[in-house]
Structures are given as structure tokens and as C-alpha cells.
Amino acid sequence: xxxxxxxxxxxxxxxxxxxxxxxxxxxxxxxxxxxxxxxxxxxxxxxxxxxxxxxxxxxxxxxxxxxxxxxxxxxxxxxxxxxxxxxxxxxxxxxxxxxxxxxxxxxxxxxxxx
Amino acid sequence: xxxxxxxxxxxxxxxxxxxxxxxxxxxxxxxxxxxxxxxxxxxxxxxxxxxxxxxxxxxxxxxxxxxxxxxxxxxxxxxxxxxxxxxxxxxxxxxxxxxxxxxxxxxxxxxxxxxxxxxxxxxxxxxxxxxxxxxxxxxxxxxxxxxxxxxxxxxxxxxxxxxxxxxxxxxxxxxxxxxxxxxxxxxxxxxxxxxxxxxxxxxxxxxxxxxxxxxxxxxxxxxxxxxxxxxxxxxxxxxxxxxxxxxxxxxxxxxxxxxxxxxxxxxxxxxxxxxxxxxxxxxxxxxxxxxxxxxxxxxxxxxxxxxxxxxxxxxxxxxxxxxxxxxxxxxxxxxxxxxxxxxxxxxxxxxxxxxxxxxxxxxxxxxxxxxxxxxxxxxxxxxxxxxxxxxxxxxxxxxxxxxxxxxxxxxxxxxxxxxxxxxxxxxxxxxxxxxxxxxxxxxxxxxxxxxxxxxxxxxxx
Numbered sequence: 001x002x003x004x005x006x007x008x009x010x011x012x013x014x015x016x017x018x019x020x021x022x023x024x025x026x027x028x029x030x031x032x033x034x035x036x037x038x039x040x041x042x043x044x045x046x047x048x049x050x051x052x053x054x055x056x057x058x059x060x061x062x063x064x065x066x067x068x069x070x071x072x073x074x075x076x077x078x079x080x081x082x083x084x085x086x087x088x089x090x091x092x093x094x095x096x097x098x099x100x101x102x103x104x105x106x107x108x109x110x111x112x113x114x
Numbered sequence: 115x116x117x118x119x120x121x122x123x124x125x126x127x128x129x130x131x132x133x134x135x136x137x138x139x140x141x142x143x144x145x146x147x148x149x150x151x152x153x154x155x156x157x158x159x160x161x162x163x164x165x166x167x168x169x170x171x172x173x174x175x176x177x178x179x180x181x182x183x184x185x186x187x188x189x190x191x192x193x194x195x196x197x198x199x200x201x202x203x204x205x206x207x208x209x210x211x212x213x214x215x216x217x218x219x220x221x222x223x224x225x226x227x228x229x230x231x232x233x234x235x236x237x238x239x240x241x242x243x244x245x246x247x248x249x250x251x252x253x254x255x256x257x258x259x260x261x262x263x264x265x266x267x268x269x270x271x272x273x274x275x276x277x278x279x280x281x282x283x284x285x286x287x288x289x290x291x292x293x294x295x296x297x298x299x300x301x302x303x304x305x306x307x308x309x310x311x312x313x314x315x316x317x318x319x320x321x322x323x324x325x326x327x328x329x330x331x332x333x334x335x336x337x338x339x340x341x342x343x344x345x346x347x348x349x350x351x352x353x354x355x356x357x358x359x360x361x362x363x364x365x366x367x368x369x370x371x372x373x374x375x376x377x378x379x380x381x382x383x384x385x386x387x388x389x390x391x392x393x394x395x396x397x398x399x400x401x402x403x404x405x406x407x408x409x410x411x412x413x414x415x416x417x418x419x420x421x422x423x424x425x426x427x428x429x430x431x432x433x434x435x436x437x438x439x440x441x442x443x444x445x446x447x448x449x450x451x452x453x454x455x456x457x458x459x460x461x462x463x464x465x466x467x468x469x470x471x472x473x474x475x476x477x478x479x480x481x482x483x484x485x486x487x488x489x490x491x492x493x494x495x496x497x498x499x500x501x502x503x504x505x506x507x508x509x510x511x512x513x514x515x516x517x518x519x520x521x522x523x524x525x526x527x528x529x530x531x532x533x534x535x536x537x538x539x540x541x542x543x544x545x546x547x548x549x550x551x552x553x554x555x556x557x558x559x560x561x562x563x564x565x566x567x568x569x570x571x572x573x574x575x
Contacts, residue, residue: 002561002562002563002564003561009184012176015175015176015179015183015184016179016181016184016205017205018205019181019184028561028563032562032563045184048449048485051485060561060563060564061561061563061564065176065179066179066204066205066206066207066209067205067209068205068209068210068211069208069209069210070481072209073474073478074478074481074482077478077482079564081564081567081568084209085207085209087172087176087177100563100566100567105207107168107172109171109172109173109176
């Protein structure tokens with residue numbers, strides 16, 4: 001079963017991968033539709049712990065905000081696709097990902113502009 | 115946001131605030147009381163990689179990504195009216211972690227009420243580089259080595275940095291071209307100004323042109339105003355990575371700029387003078403490309419006037435141990451692990467390996483091993499499987515071995531070309547399972563959507 005791991009801060013994508021405390025793990029079922037969602041909360045921000053969760057969960061894709069080049073390369077090396085620098089709600093990002101239209105650098109917060 | 119706008123209007127200054135802020139060499143942004151971006155200057159665009167038009171109205175923590183934003187918001191601290199200065203780091207759109215000093219101060223309207231905040235960001239890379247250069251021998255900026263080849267490069271770097279001429283850096287993938295370009299900028303007289311990076315390739319020509327030279331709204335369908343990398347790098351350095359991927363017409367446009375120093379944005383009628391120093395890099399043989407007329411001769415000669423070749427790691431035997439220890443200690447200290455070194459069998463294996471991916475591959479191997487290591491010394495079993503199973507790195511990444519001809523992990527010029535290998539692996543897998551994508555994904559150990567996206571990226575239909 002394919003899994004997508006979204007690094008979140010509340011309802012939004014966490015601005016920084018290395019400082020995130022929460023991830024949303026979405027399992028995709030038949031036809032690429034979400035079959036289950038669950039949250040994993042970290043005790044403290046830790047890139048190593050986050051990378052361990054990605055590996056342990058066998059996630060194929062990570063959706064996150066800003067991520068350092070080293071960690072991006074590490075995940076790429078582990079064959080994990082990283083869609084990074086995404087700004088906006090995790091829900092909208094997931095919807096776009098499922099449609100195949102989410103890409104790195106997307107800003108999805110336009111509707112919340114002041 | 116409204117009150118900040120009113121407050122700025124109340125100042126009734128007969129100056130263009132944006133133009134004034136754009137002239138400042140440090141990053142500046144104005145945020146509303148709700149901590150949303152109202153305005154940012156060009157230096158901040160260059161530092162963060164975000165364009166101000168895209169950021170207006172976004173929470174400042176999502177754009178600046180300053181580490182202190184997430185534990186103790188500095189803007190909240192200034193609500194009492196005090197200025198606040200903090201050192202920390204940001205992660206920009208180029209995935210670089212930059213050390214910065216940020217200053218936060220409240221902005222008040224005519225009645226003394228806080229209507230917003232001003233935030234300034236100073237890039238501390240130059241300061242940090244100077245400090246690290248003082249404490250570590252065998253280095254220049256973030257480049258490390260004590261081999262004769264690197265000593266020669268270290269001797270020439272300060273001289274090259276002080277010249278204003280374009281620089282061409284050549285070398286295989288993973289040899290540290292990006293670090294050298296950054297080190298040249300920080301040792302030059304332009305060090306206090308922006309260092310802007312642009313990686314060529316993978317985009318249609320009009321997009322590359324708009325990214326590099328800027329574009330005016332309406333130049334093509336969906337085009338908005340974009341300043342372009344030249345404008346963002348004004349008074350600083352523009353580093354163009356993999357310049358060999360530029361199309362002939364963009365090569366001509368770059369050559370034209372080298373002559374005139376004038377930039378004509380795409381679809382624009384107004385030109386501007388770009389005071390920018392160019393550093394270019396490539397992992398391909400540009401002289402051969404010039405001979406074959408796939409790269410403009412004149413541009414090659416102009417860039418090659420000052421050139422630096424970075425040797426592959428296998429030619430830097432004296433540096434291997436130094437680099438291994440450096441990466442080990444850096445990673446171990448980051449992970450708070452007490453690892454003192456490598457076991458003898460592990461050391462032997464690391465010293466005899468060829469490193470087709472050069473320093474980048476060595477660093478990833480050592481970092482991987484440090485993460486796995488549970489003892490005081492890194493053992494053979496802590497290394498990635500492909501090193502201990504006597505396979506190449508590429509074999510270990512996939513259950514399918516690429517065929518030997520032309521797919522041994524090296525590109526035509528001897529560089530490490532992972533994209534070509536990955537494309538070949540996908541093709542092999544698809545052939546093997548008679549085009550069934552789900553089977554191919556299974557064989558490759560990927561999800562179906564990952565395979566689909568990679569197929570789209572490599573143009574496999």
C-alpha cells in the first residue's frame with residue numbers, strides 16, 4: 001500500500017521539516033484514493049526521528065515545507081519522493097497530490113490572504 | 115494589513131518606499147499586525163527565493179522560515195514595543211540553511227498604536243566563513259583538502275575572488291562546484307551583496323529566460339512580473355549551475371549581456387544595467403561542446419578566461435581520510451553520538467572504493483553509517499549494503515541492475531548521471547513486465563504514483 005507522509009503544523013504544512021512535531025500519514029488504497037489517515041506526534045523536533053518515521057512507514061512520498069538540501073538528498077537516496085516548499089493547508093495539498101497536480105514550491109494559501 | 119497600509123500612507127513621504135527598500139543590501143520586510151507579509155525588498159527575495167508578489171498576505175513564518183518563529187515568535191516579543199534581535203537560521207527555496215541575524219521592531223501609526231512590524235535579515239554566511247577559516251587549516255570556506263591539487267586551488271581562490279571576471283568551474287557531479295562558487299563570492303568585494311544561484315536544465319526555454327532575465331506581465335500566456343535572477347543578484351554574484359544546458363539563443367543573450375551589461379526582460383520595453391558577476395559551472399566537457407558547436411565558442415572563451423577544475427575524489431587520495439573524518443565528526447556531533455572513528459575493515463573498504471558520486475557520495479555514505487552506528491566505531495555492517503555486498507551504488511538502489519553498456523553510473527564525460535540511470539531502470543522494468551506499470555512499480559520497489567511521476571519527468575509515455 002502506498003503511503004504519503006505530510007509534515008504538518010496544525011492544519012497547515014509545517015514551514016520547516018527540521019522543526020516539525022507532527023506528521024500526517026495517509027495510506028492510499030485502490031485507485032490511489034485515501035484508505036486511512038493517522039497522526040504521529042514527535043516528542044521533540046528531530047530530523048533523524050522524522051527520517052526514521054519515513055523509513056519505518058515505508059512512505060513513498062513526503063510533502064513538506066522548507067527542507068535542507070542534505071535531508072532532501074538523504075530522502076531521495078532512500079527513493080522517497082519529496083514535494084517540498086509547499087505553503088498551505090495539508091488538506092488542500094493532499095487533494096492536489098491525489099489529482100497529480102501538486103509540485104514543489106506550490107503556494108496554496110491564496111484564499112487566506114488578508 | 116489595512117492599518118499598516120494607512121499608517122504608511124499617513125507618513126506622507128514623497129518617496130517610493132519599495133524603491134528605497136530595494137536599494138538596501140539587507141533583507142527587509144514589513145508585516146501586518148496579524149503577522150502577514152505586506153512588503154519585502156529585493157535583497158530578501160534573493161535570500162529567501164520567494165517573490166514579493168507571491169508572498170503578499172502570507173504568514174511571515176511560512177516565508178521566512180526563521181527557526182525562532184516556531185518556539186518563541188519574535189514578533190510577539192515586540193508587542194510590548196521593544197526591538198528584538200535574534201540570531202538563528204532560515205531555510206530558503208534553494209533548500210539552503212542560511213545563518214541570519216534578524217531584527218524585529220514595531221511600526222506605529224500617528225496615534226502611537228502598533229500598526230505592523232519591520233523585520234530585517236542579515237546574511238551571516240560571510241562572518242561564519244571567516245570564523246571557520248580561522249579555526250580550520252586545509253580549508254577555504256566550506257571546502258576541505260590537503261592534496262596538492264586542492265592546495266593549488268586554495269592558493270588561486272583569493273586571487274580569483276578579487277577579480278571581477280566571469281569564472282568557469284568544471285568538475286564531475288559531487289566535486290563541490292557549488293561550494294567553490296559560494297566561497298569565491300564570500301571572499302570577493304561583493305560579499306555583502308546577494309549570492310543568487312540558478313540551475314539550468316529541465317525547463318522550456320521561455321521559462322529559463324524569464325527566470326534568468328526577468329519577464330513583464332503578459333509576455334506570454336500566464337506570465338506575471340518577475341524580476342529575474344540578474345536583477346535579484348544586483349551588485350552581487352549570479353552563479354549559473356550546469357551552464358552547458360543553456361539553449362543556443364540563451365547562450366547568445368548571455369554573451370550579449372557580457373558585452374553590454376544591459377538586461378532586456380522578456381516582453382519588456384525597459385532595459386536595466388545589471389552590475390553582476392557571473393560564476394558558471396558545468397560537469398560536462400565545455401571545450402568539446404564548443405568544438406562540436408553545441409556551445410557557443412565565444413561564450414566559452416569568455417567564461418573560460420578564468421577557470422577552475424575540481425578533481426574527482428579518486429584523484430585526491432590525500433583528502434579521502436580528511437574528508438571521511440570531517441563528515442564523521444560533523445554528523446556525530448549533530449546527532450550527539452560519541453563515535454571516535456572507523457573499524458579497520460570498514461576503513462579499508464572506504465579507502466578502496468571509487469566514489470563515482472565523489473564527495474557528495476562519500477558524505478552520504480558516512481552520514482548514513484553514523485546514523486546507523488550504535489558503537490564507538492563505525493563497522494562494516496553500518497555501511498550501505500552496496501558497499502559491503504561488493505555491488506555498485508546503483509545496483510544496490512534497485513533490484514534491477516542496469517545493463518553495462520553506457521549505464522554504469524557515469525555520463526559521457528565521466529560524471530555521475532543518476533537521471534540517465536534511473537530512466538534506463540524504468541525502461542528495463544517496463545520491458546521486463548511488458549509495459550504493465552503496476553508490475554514495473556513493484557519491481558522497482560516504488561509506489562505506482564512515484565513511477566508515474568518519474569515516467570512523466572523523463573518523458574516516458
